[in-house]
Amino acid sequence: MEHLIIAPILIPAFAGMLLLLEVRERQRLRRFTGLLATLALIPVALGLWQQAATGEIGVYQLGDWRAPFGIVLVLDRLSALMVLLTAVLALPALIYGSRGDDRRGANFHGLFQLQLMGINGAFLTGDLFNLFVFFEVLLIASYGLALHGRGPARVKGGIHYVVLNLIGSALFLVALGLAYGTTGTLNMADFAVKVSELEGNSLDLARLSGLLMWVVFGLKAALFPLYFWLPATYASATAPVAALFAIMTKVGIYAIARVYGLAFSGGALAGLGRDPLWVIALITLGLAAVGVLGARRLGEMVAYLLVMSVGTLMAGLAWSSPEALGAMLYYLIHSTLVCGGLFLLADLVTRGRGELADRLEAGPSPTGRGVLGVLFFAGAIAVVGLPPLSGFVGKVALMQAVPAPLYWLFLLGGGLIALIGLSRAGSTLFWRATGDGEERRLDGPRLAATVALLATTPALAIWGEPVLEACLAVAGQWSQPGLYIDAVLGAGESAL
Amino acid sequence: MNLSILVLLPFLGAALPPLAERFRASRTLLALSAAALPALALALMVAPARRVIAGDTVLSSLQWLPSLGLDLAFRLDGLSLMFAMLVLGIGLLIILYARYYLAANEKAGRFYAYLLLFMGAMLGVVTSDNLLLLVVFWELTSLSSFLLIGFWSHNSGARKGARMALTVTGLGGLALLAGVLLIGQVVGSYSLGEALASGDAIRASGLYPLILCLVLLGIFTKSAQFPFHFWLPHAMAAPTPVSAYLHSATMVKAGVFLLARFYPMLAGTNLWFDLVTLAGMATLIWGALAALFQHDLKGLLAYSTISHLGLITLLFGLNTELAAVAAVFHIINHATFKASLFMAAGIIDHETGTRDMRRINGLWRYMPYTAVLAMVASAAMAGVPLLNGFLSKEMFFAETLQSDRLGAMSWVLPLGATLGGVLSVAYSARFIHDVFFNGEPVNLPKFPPHEPPRYMKVPVEILVALCVAVGVFPALTVAGLLAVAGTATLGGTLPEYHLSIWHGFNLPLLMSVVALVGGVLVYSQRQRLFRWHARLPEINANLIFERAMQAVARFAGALSGRLRNGSLQTYVAWLLAVVSLVLLTQLGPHLLSGERALLPLDGVALLAGAMLIVAAVITAILHRHRMTAIMSISVVGLVVSLVFVRFSAPDLALTQLSVEVVTVMLLILAMYFLPVRTSAESGVFRVSRDLFLSVVVGGGVGVMAFAMMTSDFNSISGFFLENAKPGGGGTNVVNVILVDFRGFDTFGEITVLGIAAMGIYALLKDLKLTSPGADATGRPWARDAHPLVLVTISRPLLPLALLVSVYIFLRGHNLPGGGFIAGLVTSVALLLQYVASGVGWMHHRMPGDYHPVVALGLLLAGITGVASWLFGHPFLTSTFDYIHWPLVGKFEVASAMLFDTGVFLTVVGATLLMLANLGKLSLLDDKGAGAAYDGDETGQGGGA
Amino acid sequence: MEVMIALMIATLVGSGVYLTLRARTFPVILGITLLSYGVNLFVFVSGRLSLNQVPVVGMSENPSDPLPQALVLTAIVIGFAMTAFLVVLALRGQGEMNSDHVDGGSDGESHKEDR
Amino acid sequence: MNGIVEFLVSGFILIGAVFALVGSIGLVRLSDFYLRLHGPTKASTLGVGGAILGSLLFFSWQERALQLQEVLIVLFLFITAPVSAHMLAKAAMHRNLKRREDTRGGPWKQ
Amino acid sequence: MSRLLPFPLLSLFLWATWMLLNGFSWGHALLGLVLAVVLPLGTQSFWPNVPRLRNFPKLVRFVLVVHWDILTANVAVAILIIGPPRRLRPGFVELPLDLSDEFAITLLASTISLTPGTVSADVSEDRRTLLIHALDVDDEGAMIEQIKQRYERPLKEIFEC
Amino acid sequence: MLEIALPIAFGLFVLALLLNLYRLLRGPTLPDRALALDTMYINTIGLIVLYGISSDSKLYFEAAMLIALIGFVSTVAVAKYMLRGDIIE
Numbered sequence A: 001m002e003h004l005i006i007a008p009i010l011i012p013a014f015a016g017m018l019l020l021l022e023v024r025e026r027q028r029l030r031r032f033t034g035l036l037a038t039l040a041l042i043p044v045a046l047g048l049w050q051q052a053a054t055g056e057i058g059v060y061q062l063g064d065w066r067a068p069f070g071i072v073l074v075l076d077r078l079s080a081l082m083v084l085l086t087a088v089l090a091l092p093a094l095i096y097g098s099r100g101d102d103r104r105g106a107n108f109h110g111l112f113q114l115q116l117m118g119i120n121g122a123f124l125t126g127d128l129f130n131l132f133v134f135f136e137v138l139l140i141a142s143y144g145l146a147l148h149g150r151g152p153a154r155v156k157g158g159i160h161y162v163v164l165n166l167i168g169s170a171l172f173l174v175a176l177g178l179a180y181g182t183t184g185t186l187n188m189a190d191f192a193v194k195v196s197e198l199e200g201n202s203l204d205l206a207r208l209s210g211l212l213m214w215v216v217f218g219l220k221a222a223l224f225p226l227y228f229w230l231p232a233t234y235a236s237a238t239a240p241v242a243a244l245f246a247i248m249t250k251v252g253i254y255a256i257a258r259v260y261g262l263a264f265s266g267g268a269l270a271g272l273g274r275d276p277l278w279v280i281a282l283i284t285l286g287l288a289a290v291g292v293l294g295a296r297r298l299g300e301m302v303a304y305l306l307v308m309s310v311g312t313l314m315a316g317l318a319w320s321s322p323e324a325l326g327a328m329l330y331y332l333i334h335s336t337l338v339c340g341g342l343f344l345l346a347d348l349v350t351r352g353r354g355e356l357a358d359r360l361e362a363g364p365s366p367t368g369r370g371v372l373g374v375l376f377f378a379g380a381i382a383v384v385g386l387p388p389l390s391g392f393v394g395k396v397a398l399m400q401a402v403p404a405p406l407y408w409l410f411l412l413g414g415g416l417i418a419l420i421g422l423s424r425a426g427s428t429l430f431w432r433a434t435g436d437g438e439e440r441r442l443d444g445p446r447l448a449a450t451v452a453l454l455a456t457t458p459a460l461a462i463w464g465e466p467v468l469e470a471c472l473a474v475a476g477q478w479s480q481p482g483l484y485i486d487a488v489l490g491a492g493e494s495a496l
Numbered sequence B: 001m002n003l004s005i006l007v008l009l010p011f012l013g014a015a016l017p018p019l020a021e022r023f024r025a026s027r028t029l030l031a032l033s034a035a036a037l038p039a040l041a042l043a044l045m046v047a048p049a050r051r052v053i054a055g056d057t058v059l060s061s062l063q064w065l066p067s068l069g070l071d072l073a074f075r076l077d078g079l080s081l082m083f084a085m086l087v088l089g090i091g092l093l094i095i096l097y098a099r100y101y102l103a104a105n106e107k108a109g110r111f112y113a114y115l116l117l118f119m120g121a122m123l124g125v126v127t128s129d130n131l132l133l134l135v136v137f138w139e140l141t142s143l144s145s146f147l148l149i150g151f152w153s154h155n156s157g158a159r160k161g162a163r164m165a166l167t168v169t170g171l172g173g174l175a176l177l178a179g180v181l182l183i184g185q186v187v188g189s190y191s192l193g194e195a196l197a198s199g200d201a202i203r204a205s206g207l208y209p210l211i212l213c214l215v216l217l218g219i220f221t222k223s224a225q226f227p228f229h230f231w232l233p234h235a236m237a238a239p240t241p242v243s244a245y246l247h248s249a250t251m252v253k254a255g256v257f258l259l260a261r262f263y264p265m266l267a268g269t270n271l272w273f274d275l276v277t278l279a280g281m282a283t284l285i286w287g288a289l290a291a292l293f294q295h296d297l298k299g300l301l302a303y304s305t306i307s308h309l310g311l312i313t314l315l316f317g318l319n320t321e322l323a324a325v326a327a328v329f330h331i332i333n334h335a336t337f338k339a340s341l342f343m344a345a346g347i348i349d350h351e352t353g354t355r356d357m358r359r360i361n362g363l364w365r366y367m368p369y370t371a372v373l374a375m376v377a378s379a380a381m382a383g384v385p386l387l388n389g390f391l392s393k394e395m396f397f398a399e400t401l402q403s404d405r406l407g408a409m410s411w412v413l414p415l416g417a418t419l420g421g422v423l424s425v426a427y428s429a430r431f432i433h434d435v436f437f438n439g440e441p442v443n444l445p446k447f448p449p450h451e452p453p454r455y456m457k458v459p460v461e462i463l464v465a466l467c468v469a470v471g472v473f474p475a476l477t478v479a480g481l482l483a484v485a486g487t488a489t490l491g492g493t494l495p496e497y498h499l500s501i502w503h504g505f506n507l508p509l510l511m512s513v514v515a516l517v518g519g520v521l522v523y524s525q526r527q528r529l530f531r532w533h534a535r536l537p538e539i540n541a542n543l544i545f546e547r548a549m550q551a552v553a554r555f556a557g558a559l560s561g562r563l564r565n566g567s568l569q570t571y572v573a574w575l576l577a578v579v580s581l582v583l584l585t586q587l588g589p590h591l592l593s594g595e596r597a598l599l600p601l602d603g604v605a606l607l608a609g610a611m612l613i614v615a616a617v618i619t620a621i622l623h624r625h626r627m628t629a630i631m632s633i634s635v636v637g638l639v640v641s642l643v644f645v646r647f648s649a650p651d652l653a654l655t656q657l658s659v660e661v662v663t664v665m666l667l668i669l670a671m672y673f674l675p676v677r678t679s680a681e682s683g684v685f686r687v688s689r690d691l692f693l694s695v696v697v698g699g700g701v702g703v704m705a706f707a708m709m710t711s712d713f714n715s716i717s718g719f720f721l722e723n724a725k726p727g728g729g730g731t732n733v734v735n736v737i738l739v740d741f742r743g744f745d746t747f748g749e750i751t752v753l754g755i756a757a758m759g760i761y762a763l764l765k766d767l768k769l770t771s772p773g774a775d776a777t778g779r780p781w782a783r784d785a786h787p788l789v790l791v792t793i794s795r796p797l798l799p800l801a802l803l804v805s806v807y808i809f810l811r812g813h814n815l816p817g818g819g820f821i822a823g824l825v826t827s828v829a830l831l832l833q834y835v836a837s838g839v840g841w842m843h844h845r846m847p848g849d850y851h852p853v854v855a856l857g858l859l860l861a862g863i864t865g866v867a868s869w870l871f872g873h874p875f876l877t878s879t880f881d882y883i884h885w886p887l888v889g890k891f892e893v894a895s896a897m898l899f900d901t902g903v904f905l906t907v908v909g910a911t912l913l914m915l916a917n918l919g920k921l922s923l924l925d926d927k928g929a930g931a932a933y934d935g936d937e938t939g940q941g942g943g944a
Numbered sequence C: 001m002e003v004m005i006a007l008m009i010a011t012l013v014g015s016g017v018y019l020t021l022r023a024r025t026f027p028v029i030l031g032i033t034l035l036s037y038g039v040n041l042f043v044f045v046s047g048r049l050s051l052n053q054v055p056v057v058g059m060s061e062n063p064s065d066p067l068p069q070a071l072v073l074t075a076i077v078i079g080f081a082m083t084a085f086l087v088v089l090a091l092r093g094q095g096e097m098n099s100d101h102v103d104g105g106s107d108g109e110s111h112k113e114d115r
Numbered sequence D: 001m002n003g004i005v006e007f008l009v010s011g012f013i014l015i016g017a018v019f020a021l022v023g024s025i026g027l028v029r030l031s032d033f034y035l036r037l038h039g040p041t042k043a044s045t046l047g048v049g050g051a052i053l054g055s056l057l058f059f060s061w062q063e064r065a066l067q068l069q070e071v072l073i074v075l076f077l078f079i080t081a082p083v084s085a086h087m088l089a090k091a092a093m094h095r096n097l098k099r100r101e102d103t104r105g106g107p108w109k110q
Numbered sequence E: 001m002s003r004l005l006p007f008p009l010l011s012l013f014l015w016a017t018w019m020l021l022n023g024f025s026w027g028h029a030l031l032g033l034v035l036a037v038v039l040p041l042g043t044q045s046f047w048p049n050v051p052r053l054r055n056f057p058k059l060v061r062f063v064l065v066v067h068w069d070i071l072t073a074n075v076a077v078a079i080l081i082i083g084p085p086r087r088l089r090p091g092f093v094e095l096p097l098d099l100s101d102e103f104a105i106t107l108l109a110s111t112i113s114l115t116p117g118t119v120s121a122d123v124s125e126d127r128r129t130l131l132i133h134a135l136d137v138d139d140e141g142a143m144i145e146q147i148k149q150r151y152e153r154p155l156k157e158i159f160e161c
Numbered sequence F: 001m002l003e004i005a006l007p008i009a010f011g012l013f014v015l016a017l018l019l020n021l022y023r024l025l026r027g028p029t030l031p032d033r034a035l036a037l038d039t040m041y042i043n044t045i046g047l048i049v050l051y052g053i054s055s056d057s058k059l060y061f062e063a064a065m066l067i068a069l070i071g072f073v074s075t076v077a078v079a080k081y082m083l084r085g086d087i088i089e
């Protein structure tokens, strides 16, 4: 069982390799492999969560080299939570994708698995450079996935996404160079210890390193003014891909939480970038709400809702109390799953509307209007934070934890604007239908996948208390970086 | 009995009608299925109601989200009992009414479901004992009313009305949430009981004004108080049962319910008085005035509702206990007469096919029974004695006379109240006269109208009977309920009051008389008033709101369109601007003060550096001459390799050199399909902006590099140098790091390479590009696709290059080299074969698909890593040993070598997968195909 | 020497940045390539400069820092993969949008979103 | 180091460097592409050859054993350099590059 | 034997290269041998038509001649390059080929390119003529004759007879 | 003696490289630039060999060998591009 920590990386990795080996395009075999691997992630992630829930931080020394010299994987509550969330999101997305979207281009299943490998790796690694490597793994896979399918819009969105992220990767390398060049280490825990002892030039350079990483993570997380690429890219991506991408921005958020909660948690650099993060988070939140209102396609609207959630979360992160982080994590779970579900839903809507696709214009009614309408209504309620679904619980938790009038204003105001946008969209799509759409029935598994994701929102509300408690436990551990450092470097190393 | 079950019942009930509909139940059965659970709830309420009447407060609580302070806590006290009875009682009547109202082809199941959802939400609002729970139900009323108002979704008015209601009440709901959270902050709990007991603390808190404003915003929007009243008339687009329900007993009453509920908590201050009274007064008069001028039957009722809500609000604002009781009383009365009026209006609409009072005339002759009911209810609304409206209105007049908060201006309140009364009488008179008398109907869509079905009248009859009963025998009917409700509202003892018809000749009576007479007078002057009104500019709130919303949406679209303008250049500029900002704020001359000794600069380095700088800048300047740019960028790569050579990094130099070759091939492959050059298209501004960003970012990174190089640091690298040989079994520390210490990075890295190859394959699949038939100058391509000399030399180079690859691979662990470089050399050698002999020729000699090569490479690396599990070690733990063979001597076998073989295979597979497929592109092209295959066998000559 | 290296890095990054801001895919690719060179050098020098001290055990008395070299090697390979992807993506853009503009279409249309 | 060896090494590398420079001067100075093509393919090859001879000698002396490894560089160059020249010549002919008026004969059409 | 060593010359060449790369040791001699056998076998399909070597001593002689020519003629060319450019008499010369084997033709073309003053610019499609660009042609015929004498004939003897 | 000869030789090679760079930038034609680049590769070999001598290290041999073995591939690719547009066909 000691190897369980690395399983979330290796399972998709090997699945991806096997899929790569399968050259005869036996689609059913591919689907089976992909689904099996993704399914396997869920018990693994649950096992890891259970392991982490004990409060003990698991450390896996790759190559049997001890930290800080070798690379370590670290399983604390935060990483376990993120891995679990990824698994829960990925399965429905893949089921949806296995109903035909996977045929719209080559290598869908392989890329999907390797994307999961990258995401899980990024969540689990305890090493700064290894984080970069896993970022690249998940990025390159996401490039491939974002471009899965055809169409100029997708290519254009893809080009923008790729170029920006390549520049981001370059910046990340500069930041890593500075990190290593000042502290002489790459292990996050060791870095945390060493960075708190820096002074003079090295301290200034380490600060620059932190700020540059901050920009990089901000780009991944899609913060103002670095989110502009996201709506087009996500809206044009194939639905299951867009759904999976709901976790991608969260990787950026996770990275900020991890790096700033751990690596830059001590010494003169504690709280680095927190104030600007606060401001930027609010601007992101506000502008994304405006984007929701101004969106002219459903997919684009959902993408903006995703950006809104980023703003919401980042503000919670910037507040950086354990309570705020706990509330933020709850909201993170909620927004990831709901936005993922909404991306799928947008696609289901698109399917029945022919040429009009997901444009928010009156047109033929989507196939399965009744069911989709109910799902849309529920999703909209959840995502804008109206009761009784998880969005409300998350929002209340955040507001209680972050008692800042400005935040409340943005959170509630943004919610209202989004509500207006969504009510317009919903009434156009489901009420203003000018006739029946294509006759085809809704595809069962597709619908089931969508329902599965959206059904998490009542579940998260009903079992809100245990989930919140778990999130608070995660946050509690997170806010004591010393625990992490001791676990990685051995007790007594930490001065924090 | 647990109160939560009570609240749950309507929600559960919402599932029944759609089910019944699915099983094709009759309309009556549908209505029964809808009514079943609310009726049960009403029945179940009897027992707790007894306790409440006896003076108890029934509480029940379930845990839901204790860490948020959000529990499923319910209370039944006088106030909530009164409201619960209204909600359930009138709700049942509405269900009955709707049974006849809805047309046969309408989705009654869905309608009842929405209605019951709404009923449950409303019941939740009035019985919540937790402030957050109250907000939950509050928002649920907004959401379910959205569905109800938009029920006739094919109707544009219904959609817009629904959205408007949702927007306005949604705004209020959010404000209320904020207010409640603040109350929770002050009180330290969200328990309603505790909050009610902490009125003094709340009023004393600095947050009080904010709390009050937020809560009032919630209340005013919900109760359609001026200036948030405009949504209500447009909500009339809903089916009439909905209007009857929402705008008499429920939705809008939620707002005034909250005024009552929070009365002990928030009332009693001057701010309360000012805000609540002012809003109430404005609403009272504005609503009444507007009601008078409506030609739409439901419009009149809607505005009258607004006006009456203003009255109730005003009463609460007066800060006297009696006024609060009067307000509660009027809530009951208004619910009964307004519900019956709406139903009557619905009947009329149903029977005549229109709601336009200019066409509906003289219905007395066609439906006298309905006319009587409607007239009685109208009279109650007008405040005619012997009807319930009179009683509460009398109290209202009396209370306006008591207030002295306005000092010398105190007369304004009774005057306003009287004016409201006058108008109220006037529009009630219009409802009676204009509809049932006033000549003959004009051009009715349905003619002649009849009395409605028997049971459609029953709810109206019941309600009208209640109006009369309360009006005549208040003490016997309503007094008990009012007493407990009043007590609960005030949160203490009830003031002295008498519910009787006759209080003697006093000022309130005079005001009532003035109102009645004045109202009739005003109505008699209606033609003149209508003419005057017709000349006023029309204010269509719907239109304004819709336009405003559209404008806002357009603005939003424009703003986000401006930000997200679809231009990558802008996005990149934003990203770099952020970086520049970071650099400009953080960099300074202090960074140039490093203590580390500098290495001496020599001429060779200087010139080589200059070469690189020139080549880099030239690449940037000449980028439009693309082939030239490729050449100059190659120079950059070459000099970078030299830098690696110079500064003790032979591995890097080797890697850089071989990557360089592959990259150049890649770029040239792409150039075939891309324009050879582009014209200048950046304006001066853009170029100077870009130059600025380049200088800042480039300069910044340079300064950081200098600062870093000139400061000392301690590194973990000593460990690697010490342990490479004993622990990793190799002397080339860089390689040992790559395959052992940080083998996991390498594992990720080859995965990246593999994924890139997969992604590229996917991108190239079915890609259609036109192969240019001639070069940029228009010259047709040369005929000789596979020049002899190139072909003949390149082939023996292959085994030679493979030999060199083996050499580089084998020595990698101990000396510069390794799997990467070996892989790249092999790839280049194979690519050369592609260039020389073509895809077709290679196709017979190489695997058709390189996917498995990549996969095998990755699997080998992965399996090597997993194999260490067998020995109880973590992933990628390496092992090595020395083997002695006769003749050969001692040599080392390391598992890292296996890993490195995986690296080798991946690199070869991925590189070829990328480039060979890119090369195949032209084969797909119809035009280029013939030419490409021309020389396929060139150089093959004889024998095979 | 450090000044020289810093200047080289600055030029590489600066030129790279300038090119990534161009409107056509090809210069952007060149820009990313130059940027990678600069950044790789930057990471490389984070181990500080040393002459003739190859990090091979037994070959030098005071071996240069091997770790950044390993990192840069990884970065070079990853950079290559990314560049290759971008190149092919540019071709895909050319194929699907019939333009090598980064926003597709000619400049006139480039600022209009596909709504 | 032995004086003679040092002298020889110095000589070889200097001769090599001179040839390399001459080749590159030719590249700059000569007036048409076909002429320029001659410089690098030979003079430079020889230049590198000189340097390598020097290196050979140097390391053989240093390690007191014949070090022929670097011969491979020359060998590889001799194999590959003519191919570059040939291909470039073909390209130049295909592009019909200007040549000195007094050039006898003419390129072939590609 | 010939199935195991289809290209003995290549194998020898590879083995020699291996030994040059690694320096002498028995282990490498053995490994080199393995590679010298395996690699040509593995890449056999890539070059089906390499001519058989007929005359090894002539090959050695040829190599020495070429090297000598490279050395001597280089000096002459260097002087030409540095000297006044007007003194050059450039020209394209067509060399009629006696060789028919493609490998041999390629070797000739390479040799011509390596020896200073000439670059082989093209081979005709029918493999009968080699186009040479010369830096300084005094007498076309003499030049052709010299090339044929010095390089083509030995090559013909080495590979074709 | 070597201390004098080496810097001179270095200088000459670098000078040669600069002349190559000049030709590369100056052109005027694409074959000229390609030729210049090819020459730069070759001169770089010389430079690396000299560096090996000056630092008394054989660790740079592979770099030089690699250029000799595969450096020409770029030139071939450019030439093939000029001839056929498509370098892998």
Ligand code: NA
Pocket: B356, B357, B358, B359, B360, B361, B433, B434, B435, B438
């Ligand atoms: Na009328």
Ligand code: NA
Pocket: B918, B919, B920, B921, B922, B923, F086, F087, F088, F089
């Ligand atoms: Na091709």
